[in-house]
Amino acid sequence: MEQHSQQIELSVVIPTCNEEGNIFAMYERLVAVMAQCSCSKFEFIFVDDGSSDASLSRIQELRAKDSRVKFIQLSRNFGHQNALKAGLDHAQGAGVISMDADLQHPPELIPTLVEKWKAGFEVVYTIRKDDQKVPLLKKWTSKGFYKITNKLAEIPMEEGTADFRLLDRKVVEALKKFTESHLFLRGIIPSLGFKQIGIPYVPHARVSGTTKYSFSKMLRFALNGITSSSAKPLYFSIYVGLFFAALAFLYGIYAIYIAAFTHEAITGWTSIIASILFIGGIQLIMIGIVGIYLGKLFIQSKNRPLYLITEKELDE
Ligand code: UDP
Ligand code: MG
Numbered sequence: 001m002e003q004h005s006q007q008i009e010l011s012v013v014i015p016t017c018n019e020e021g022n023i024f025a026m027y028e029r030l031v032a033v034m035a036q037c038s039c040s041k042f043e044f045i046f047v048d049d050g051s052s053d054a055s056l057s058r059i060q061e062l063r064a065k066d067s068r069v070k071f072i073q074l075s076r077n078f079g080h081q082n083a084l085k086a087g088l089d090h091a092q093g094a095g096v097i098s099m100d101a102d103l104q105h106p107p108e109l110i111p112t113l114v115e116k117w118k119a120g121f122e123v124v125y126t127i128r129k130d131d132q133k134v135p136l137l138k139k140w141t142s143k144g145f146y147k148i149t150n151k152l153a154e155i156p157m158e159e160g161t162a163d164f165r166l167l168d169r170k171v172v173e174a175l176k177k178f179t180e181s182h183l184f185l186r187g188i189i190p191s192l193g194f195k196q197i198g199i200p201y202v203p204h205a206r207v208s209g210t211t212k213y214s215f216s217k218m219l220r221f222a223l224n225g226i227t228s229s230s231a232k233p234l235y236f237s238i239y240v241g242l243f244f245a246a247l248a249f250l251y252g253i254y255a256i257y258i259a260a261f262t263h264e265a266i267t268g269w270t271s272i273i274a275s276i277l278f279i280g281g282i283q284l285i286m287i288g289i290v291g292i293y294l295g296k297l298f299i300q301s302k303n304r305p306l307y308l309i310t311e312k313e314l315d316e
Pocket of ligand 1: 014015016017018019049077078079080083099101102210211213
């Protein structure tokens with residue numbers, strides 16, 4: 001391991017799931033940009049996360065021409081975060097950059113990341129500054145996600161940080177100790193410490209293909225993010241429960257007063273139905289919160305590997 005890390009200066013890890021239309025363009029822009037970096041030796045590691053299109057054969061085609069292109073083929077789709085982890089676990093560089101395969105993370109930012117790294121920063125992360133090209137829904141959901149997560153998580157995350165960053169070898173080694181299921185790297189990395197710096201950038205539009213994050217996947221990702229770095233939502237359910245219990249108590253006193261001192265009893269069918277439905281709904285949400293944590297414990301207790309590899313070619 002040690003001797004490798006001296007040989008390769010920079011690794012670029014690229015989780016790839018059905019990106020056949022982006023791989024050649026990605027490679028070309030990466031090579032062009034690497035020429036501007038003062039990096040002696042680099043490698044590009046594509047992690048094929050169970051693609052069903054020609055992604056892998058495109059990667060192999062590149063590898064046949066350029067042995068600095070390497071790949072890990074996962075045995076099926078394990079999800080972006082696990083694919084990323086597989087790449088980080090196998091990268092050999094003294095510095096490791098992670099970025100998406102769809103060119104939304106502009107490779108042209110790499111020289112700036114490297115510059116900051118060489119200036120002594122151990123985590124150089126990027127902060128997305130949205131422009132008009134990002135769909136309004138994505139912008140809002142992303143904003144809401146960071147707002148809620150920061151309120152609930154113990155470690156605040158900066159808004160707009162994604163998995164486009166450079167990590168020093170020390171940080172990559174630290175990350176290898178995190179074998180938790182439901183990995184949520186952008187919540188873990190700020191909590192690691194080390195010397196960190198953020199760099200703003202404007203994301204580009206996807207070059208080819210479509211996003212792999214549907215709305216329901218995004219919602220799951222957000223809930224996972226919130227519950228993976230904080231247990232506060234569990235307390236939150238108690239607070240909400242107490243609040244509504246207090247409300248119900250007051251309403252009970254009011255109901256007794258009405259029954260005892262007035263002749264207006266037996267109206268109020270609507271309010272009873274409404275409050276039953278409302279409190280029932282709140283209870284379901286609260287049980288759901290507990291359920292998410294329980295589910296995570298269940299999965300974690302099995303201690304299964306985060307990813308399985310069919311084939312890997314990581315040599316020069
Ligand atoms: N990706 C992956 N596995 C998945 C989903 C996505 O490796 O199950 C990769 C994908 O190929 C891309 C990156 O993760 O390189 C980000 O995915 P995407 O562009 O679909 O997400 P978005 O940018 O829309 O948030
Ligand atoms: Mg994308």
